[in-house]
Amino acid sequence: MKSDSSVWHPNTQMSEWTKFPEIVSAKGMWLYDSKGGKMLDGVASMWCNVWGHSKSELVSEIIxxxxxxxxxxxFNLTHSSAENLSKKLINLNPKMHSTFFSDNGSTAMEIALKIALQYWRNIGENKKTNIATLENGYHGDTFGAMSVGYVPEFFSKFRSKLFSTLKFPVPRGFRIPKKMTVNEYQEQCVAKIEEKLEKDDSIAAxxxxxxxxxxxxxxxxxxxxQNQISKICKKxxxxxxxxEIATGFGRLGSMIEYKKQNSTPDIVSFGKMLTGGYQTFxxxxxxxxxxxxxxxxFSDMKHLFHGHTYTGNPTAAALSLKNLEMYEKFDLINKxxxxxxxFESRVGDIYxxxxxxxxRHKGMVMGIELVHDKKSNKPISFSQSINKVVFEEGRKNQIYFRTLGNIIMLVPPLAxxxxxxxxxxxxTIKTIKSLSKKLS
Ligand SMILES: Cc1ncc(COP(=O)(O)O)c(C=O)c1O
Structure with missing residues (x-):
């Protein structure tokens, strides 16, 4: 590692960095560094910050x-923070009945998978052991989550140890098969799912x-x-x-996105924005x-075989409840x-x-796909990682960016x-313009 620090940073080629900017404090939308610089938090500190930093109501609740x-x-105990938060979550999701708490989005998805698989065993349907999912999805970095959310660029090194799943293409408007309209492509994607789920009775979830x-x-x-898949599953x-870890609680513009999508899950996971972005939960x-x-x-051994040390941590649970109450108090979804x-009005300027x-834009997220040139649509490339180049150019314009491959993600704090x-x-516009000079 070139850096003199012993901290190993997430999803980072450490040899590209000699020093990482040191953030010493944050207030509102701004991150302040040790050199007196500041950056607007353009990715809501990995898509979780709701109100901006140092929001006094949330800090007070933690204290x-x-x-x-x-x-x-x-384990064997309960406390009012977990009880009250669970009630609040069920209130927001009236078709749901129980809440299992965990520490982060990946574990929430591991739990969802284990519950889904064990459900069929509990009711004696032992054949149902397979998981179906969409290509290109992402559900976290642990092994179960990687298996269902396989993004080849991220996880190919671990492929041999992942469990196999049935993967179906996802309809999108960009780079669809030639000679097909977007609608035809969507119909084809749904038809493939329907055909398989009708025939294959080994699919658990x-x-x-x-x-x-x-x-x-x-x-x-x-x-x-989503509504069509929901119906196909029921049938x-x-x-x-x-x-809903990244997309719920307002990120796409509605409090509970599956309701907006007219779909009905049997199991649903939330994370990221749950604590307002201040603690892991x-x-x-x-x-x-x-x-x-x-x-x-007890001897039936039907209970859920899962539990973490910090499952239902009282501070994180109290903080989450406060955060969700503030959504209502400040009418955040309307805002x-x-x-x-x-965002919508500026699409043309960026395009x-x-x-x-x-x-691609919805609610409070925008993905800007960078290409070498509009004619070829070849993904942009530099001698360094795109993330490093965009981050450094963005910093000059006082914006904190973290790209996803060749996609600039604009995911600001919701408020x-x-x-x-x-x-x-x-x-962002200034940053993208300056990238032209850096093309290899
Ligand atoms: C949709 C989705 N699910 C799960 C996760 C994993 O969450 P965490 O990083 O908290 O483990 C993420 C993280 O970005 C995500 O976007």
Missing amino acids: KQTKILQHTAL FVMESGAQMAGGVIIYPKNF NNVLFVLD AATLTTKKITESFLGE IQKTSKI NLDLVGDI ISQKDLNFLIDG
Whole structure:
């Protein structure tokens, strides 16, 4: 490693970095570094920040709860933070019945998978052991999550140790097969799923991100796609498992995205924005039918074989409850819908840039796909990683970027003001223009 620090950074070629900017504090939308510089948090600190940094109500809640009860296990015990948060989550998801808490999105998805697989064993349907999913999805970095959310660029090194899944293409408007309209492509994608689920009675669950694939490059599902899969699952006795970790709680413009999509999951996971982006926490919710299948005599061994040290941590749970209450108090979803229009109104400005091949936007996320030139649509490339180049150029314009391959992700804190959002978009435009000079 070139850096003199012993910290190994996530998804990072460490040899590219001699020093990482050191963030010493953050307030509102801004991250402040040790050299007196500042950057607007263009990725909501990995898509989780809701209100901006150092929001006093949330900080106070952490302090308040920390003074009373910092951590106690949920093994044999309970506490009001977990109880009240679960009630709130069920309130937001009235078709759900129980909440299993965990530490991060990946574990929330591992739990969803284990619950789905064990459900069929609990009710004696031992044949149902396969998982169906969409190509290009992402559900986290642990082995189960990698198996269902296989992004080849990320996970090919581990492929031999991943369990196999049935993968179906996802409809998108960019780079679709030649001589097909987007609608025809969507119909073909849905037909493939329907055909397989009708024939194959070994499928335990269909797992997908709700509303859009985020890490797969902001692939926003066309209208009715999720709803059609939901119906196909119900018709064919396959559990429908949704991942709202990155897309729920307002990121795509609605509090609960699956409701907007007119779809009904049997199991759904939330994370990221759950704590407002201040602590690590996640939740997996299940319907009554699923929860009750785990009941029986102890000797039946039907209970869920899963638990983490910090499952249901009181500080994170109290913080999450406070955060969700603030969504209502400040009518955040309404505000997001208004702010999102700024994104929409600026699409043309960004699309006009030479290096922009495609833009995908919904709610408070925008994916800007960089290409070498508009004619060939070849992905952009530099001698260094695209992320490093974009990050450094962005820093000059006071924006913190973290790209996904050749896609610039604009994922600001949800409560960003219209003025700050325009600052982010102006800085993005300046950054993309400056990239032209760096092309190899
Ligand atoms: C849709 C989705 N699911 C799961 C995860 C994993 O969450 P975590 O990074 O908290 O483990 C992510 C992370 O980006 C995600 O986008």
